[in-house]
Amino acid sequence: MRRPILRGLSLSLLVLVSGCAHTGRGSDTAPPDPEVMSRIQDWEDLRSLGDGQLVSLATGAPDSRVRARALRALARIQDVATLDAVVAGLRHEEPRVRGEAAFAVGELALSWEPLTDAERGRLTGPLLEAEAVERDAQVHVTQLDALGRLATPDAFARLVERMQGSEVEVAGRAALSLGVAARRGGAAVVKDVPLAPALALMASDRPVAARYGGAYLVATAKRAEALPSLRRCLTDEDADLRALCAKALGDVGGPEDAVVLGALLNDAVPRVAAEAARALAKLAATCSGPCVPLEVLKTLSTRVARVAEGKETPLPVGSAPREATRARSAEGHPLLALAQQGLPDFGAPVLESLRSAIADPRLRGQASEVALADLGWLDCRLAAALDRQRGELAEVLRCGWARVSEERSLSLGLREVALSRNKAPAEFAEKYLSHSSARVRLTAMEVLAERPTPRTAAMVAELLRSEDAVVAGSAASTLGQLKDPSTLPGVRALADRVPAEPDLAAPVAGALVALEGAAAEPRMRQWLLHPHANVRRVAATALTEVTGKPVRSERVALPRDTFRPEAAPHGAGLVLRTDKGDITVRLDAEDAPLTSGNLYGLARKGYFNGITFHRVVPDFVAQGGDPRGDGEGGPGYSIRCEMTRRPYLRGVLGMALSGKDTGGSQFFFTHAPQPHLDGRYTVFGEVVSGMDTVDALLEGDVIREVTAVTLP
Structure with a gap:
């Protein structure tokens, strides 16, 4: 399948970063028995083990494709009673079976009801034995991911060993796996992991995936010893690395890093500038005297003013109207990131100067209606950040120049005030x-x-x-x-x-x-x-x-009449139309038929027409699909999760959840790789055109229409 957003990546990088599902090599030539495969799908959907038949297929089916598919079902069901069946698959002669077994180990480790230490130990030993002799590159990637998800001392020891090895791509993946463990469990879980191998992976002569893996561990470990490497990383040619290292400096840097971060406020990639703004805001919160980070942040308002004066423009010459709108909207992401992060009380002048800059009549006079709506929302975002400092509603009551509804401005302001350090009765x-x-x-x-x-x-x-x-x-x-x-x-x-x-x-x-x-x-x-x-x-x-004692629920099969959306057809896609342009998505109807079919069916009913993107976090996600608009709504039913081995790279479509099997209509697009989401939220598609539109989205942007299409 052609994936335009991944164009230019090497095969080795795709194997290292993605861990995509192995198609397998073996003697199976005729198609697998469709009746058996259908039964497996049925048991998976109903969260049933089929009175033991599913485990029997996972451990004894003569067709390795059937065995692999049964293991995928066990991975999604996440029943600790199936640990032995999963372990058996780690020793199978077929790579496709070993890969699915390793994936199932990782999914069990990510269960919404955590495994006990003893259960993690039962999985760690056999996985270490399998990893030690694995020769298939894609299976090996999945094994390394699973070791990080298990997060046991022995698993960490093996990952450290691989990170120190001579195979740079394996080392990078091991570092990434350790970093994801730290992202999920906190920096303390990797406090004994040496950073020197990860710092070596960040060298400019290493492949981009290895650099990213090393930087991810360094960023999540949050140790001062990494500061020199993080500072050098800010000039990396890869935008995702620059953004990652800017984010890390906000956690472990100091005021002396403000100047180098300030240079990224003018980065050609807005999500990098957004991470720099967020990091500067974090550093400002540590100031106890003259605050260099705040002085640097003031340059944001200077730049906005220069645009208003016609002395500077982020727009390419000859831009079409929609291209111009997208460029200007994406330029707003640093302001959004700053407002979301917030500033200490003494940072109020920075927020006020930004509001004044975007309110400049010259800037508003050259803006389209879409851009004016963006500016109005950014004004309210900055106003709410001021109200958070003061602990009361004030600025949001008069923000947005009548382009933001009272409902939106009030709910925004109240939510920010709830975060205030002011705890006086409200x-x-x-x-x-x-x-x-x-x-x-x-x-x-x-x-x-x-x-x-x-x-x-x-x-x-x-x-x-x-x-x-x-x-x-x-x-x-x-x-x-x-x-x-x-x-x-x-x-x-x-x-x-x-x-x-x-x-x-x-x-x-x-x-x-x-x-x-x-x-x-x-x-x-x-x-x-x-x-x-x-x-x-x-x-x-x-x-x-x-x-005070660990309690785990029993697995309960769903009733047979439980709602199950019709699977999406082969080649299914969606076109989302917004005022900033179209976004075309290819759905993964093969690996996530239920989730893909759900959105495909809702789109055909016109469900999404008029719904907004209610959540946008720069350099993270743009989320929509909620008819309520507050992040709490859905279609009135929930669907089962369909975890796959596809990773959350830039431009991936994922299903939002509030717990196991709680998917509905809310979806999100990723702005950048998010490896900590892998295996936890269903991946069911990717953007094939219109990523610049995704980058330009702000909270409140309306989905005018979603059309179900067939893509070649």
Whole structure:
């Protein structure tokens, strides 16, 4: 399959970075039995082991393709009872089977209900034995990934050994695997891992994938000894590396790094500039006197002013209107990143100067309607950052020049104020609990959870009866934080809705544990038998907390009448039309038929028309597909996860989740590689054209239409 966004990458780089599924080599010539493959798909969808038949196929099917497909199903089901079957596959003579077994090990290690140390140990030994003799490059990549996901001492020791080896591509992948472990578990998990081999991998003469692997470990380890290499990395020819190292300097650098980071504010790639702005904001928070990072950030407003004066332009000569719009929108990502990160109180002048610069009539006078909407939103973003500093709503009440709705500006401002260091009672938020917008009510509760008033619990308790499950669940979560026992009857009544409304499980369980402790155990025991995997996971987590002993739920097969979308056809694609241009996506109908078919079917119904991209984090993701617009909505059902061995490279389409098997209609595009998402969120497509449009998206951009198409 042709993948334009990967054009120019070498084969070795693709093997190292992607770990794509091995097609296998063997004697199987005729197509595998379609009836058997269909049964495997059926068991996988229903989260069933088929009364032992699925395990039998994974361990004894004569056709290696059937055995590999059964192992993929076990990887997605994630049942610890299948550990031995997975281990058996690590020793198979066919690479495709060994690869799927190694992938299954990694998926079990990533289970939403964590494995015990003993279970991780049962997987580590056989995987180390298999890795020691593996000769297939793609299988080896998957094994290294799985070792990092297991994160046991022996697994780390092997990865360190490989990172120190002479095979630079293997070394780079081992470093990446260690870095992902640190990203998931915190820098402390790699505190004993030597950084010298990773620093050596960052040398300019190493392949880009090896440099990236080394830099990823260095960035997530967060140690001062890496500073010289991180500083040199800021001039790397690869944009992803420059962005990664800029991000790392925000965590371990000092004011002396402000100047070198400031040079990246003018980087030709906006996501690199966004990481530089974010890192400078982090460094500003460490200032105790004159603050060089703030002085450098002031140059952002100087640049905006020069554009307004016509002395500087980010636009290529002869740009078409949409090209110009995309270029200007992408230029806004550093401002968005800065506003999202926030500045200390003494950084207010920087935020104010940026607001003044983008409000310049000369700049607005040359802007298109789309660009004006962007500028209005950025003004509100900066205004909300100011309100976060002060701990009250003020600037967002008059931001955006009437181009941002009250609902959006209020919910934004309240959410930022909830993050304020000001913990004085927030009476001003009380009136928003009765606002007509659910989004505003939700963010008002966020503020009052952090800064309660004498009336907070009683007022929030009224929302427990809301027909809107998201609002009711948020009320329960807030009351759990407030720990007011008088609200327990209302929370218990809401708990009665959980069997029919599984999305309520997490906030209600948290509230019950906070308000009644061990008395919540009987209800949680009932939830352990619920057919929805995430309800069982929530119950197990709650029981672990209240009993002080590890509790894991039993796997429960889904009812046969559980909704399953029709699989997407071969060559299925989507075209998303926005005011900034079109985005064409090729769906992975082969490896993720359920997830691809779900979005394909929703698109054919016009479901996405008029929905926004509600979340944009520069150099990370652009997320959309929520009919509510607040990140809490979906189509009214959930689908199962379909984890694949495809990695989250730039331009990949993934399914947003709030727990195991909770996919619906929310999706995201990645701006840059995100290896910590691999194997955790379903990859089900990639951008084949329009990546410049993805780069230009800001929060609130509308999806005008999504068309289901067939791509060659």
